[in-house]
Amino acid sequence: MSALSDRSAGRHPGNAVAPISVKIVISGGFGVGKTTFVGSISEIEPLLTEADMTDESVGIDNRDPVPGKVTTTVALDFGRISLDEALRLYLFGTPGQDRYAFLWDDLVEGALGAVVLLDTNRIEDCFPAIDYFEEHGVPFLVAVNQFQDTRRFELEEVREALGVDGLVPLVLCDARRRESVKSVLVALTEEVLVRRLAEQAAAY
Amino acid sequence: MNAPMNADAYDAAEDMVIRPFLLTGGRTRPVQDGLRVETLIHARDRITSAGLRFEHRQIVQLCREPTSLAEISAALKVPFGVARVLVSDLVADGSVVVTQREELSIQLIERIRDRVRAL
Numbered sequence: 001m002s003a004l005s006d007r008s009a010g011r012h013p014g015n016a017v018a019p020i021s022v023k024i025v026i027s028g029g030f031g032v033g034k035t036t037f038v039g040s041i042s043e044i045e046p047l048l049t050e051a052d053m054t055d056e057s058v059g060i061d062n063r064d065p066v067p068g069k070v071t072t073t074v075a076l077d078f079g080r081i082s083l084d085e086a087l088r089l090y091l092f093g094t095p096g097q098d099r100y101a102f103l104w105d106d107l108v109e110g111a112l113g114a115v116v117l118l119d120t121n122r123i124e125d126c127f128p129a130i131d132y133f134e135e136h137g138v139p140f141l142v143a144v145n146q147f148q149d150t151r152r153f154e155l156e157e158v159r160e161a162l163g164v165d166g167l168v169p170l171v172l173c174d175a176r177r178r179e180s181v182k183s184v185l186v187a188l189t190e191e192v193l194v195r196r197l198a199e200q201a202a203a204y
Numbered sequence: 205m206n207a208p209m210n211a212d213a214y215d216a217a218e219d220m221v222i223r224p225f226l227l228t229g230g231r232t233r234p235v236q237d238g239l240r241v242e243t244l245i246h247a248r249d250r251i252t253s254a255g256l257r258f259e260h261r262q263i264v265q266l267c268r269e270p271t272s273l274a275e276i277s278a279a280l281k282v283p284f285g286v287a288r289v290l291v292s293d294l295v296a297d298g299s300v301v302v303t304q305r306e307e308l309s310i311q312l313i314e315r316i317r318d319r320v321r322a323l
Contacts, residue, residue, distance in 0.1 A: 083319035
């Protein structure tokens with residue numbers, strides 16, 4: 001972005017257009033395909049960052065008797081999509097394990113919504129994520145990742161096994177295919193819109 | 205394929221000898237609130253990175269283009285929490301500015317949906 005595209009000089013003196021960013025959280029059990037999902041649509045190779053457990057983790061991980069002395073880190077991967085010159089979408093893959101649940105508040109705050117990736121061989125792996133998003137009122141959908149070697153299930157079978165009501169959107173996806181990942185993200189934004197409009201209607 | 209990479213990164217982190225928060229003088233709390241993983245950081249024009257210490261200088265150079273906190277963390281190979289403290293120092297001294305996003309309006313959500321669909 002060069003000075004030629006400077007259209008918001010009034011807002012940020014001397015700076016070019018200041019883009020804004022939005023994030024979507026990609027969650028689910030270990031090895032369910034989160035990084036693949038992100039990589040299928042990201043314009044950069046998925047990058048790694050490390051989130052750290054510091055003083056906030058006191059009382060959760062008690063391996064060290066001296067609080068704050070040890071920083072344990074966990075890798076998060078993320079991708080980026082420039083939707084237009086002033087809008088960027090980031091996708092963050094969250095560690096799905098229970099143990100890292102304390103990281104989520106930090107990661108999820110301000111998110112547009114969340115995708116819970118599900119492997120039908122290990123349905124129970126996504127329960128912590130679903131519980132978390134339900135408790136925190138984060139809009140989410142469940143995307144059933146179809147691995148080549150897994151038995152295909154009907155969505156209603158999966159819904160029954162999950163024990164989620166008909167209000168939780170459930171879609172099929174193939175995390176390796178860009179078009180499929182796109183349609184999951186579109187479905188999520190639709191879900192966010194539906195919820196938002198319902199909230200507005202309820203407010204009147 | 206990607207899962208082992210994560211596991212490796214985790215192991216490497218466990219073996220880390222240098223405590224990452226040495227870079228921040230032991231501080232784990234940023235002086236600036238509201239810095240999220242996706243928050244975009246932008247160096248002010250005419251700010252030179254001369255005189256800044258190494259990590260701060262790297263951040264200012266990266267942020268000639270708006271760059272997210274997560275990308276800064278990845279580029280500097282420091283944990284997110286460390287990057288957040290370093291960036292908040294630069295916000296405090298005016299070297300960089302943070303783009304604060306407004307609440308997610310319905311218009312913005314529709315724009316996101318339409319743009320994703322058009323990808």
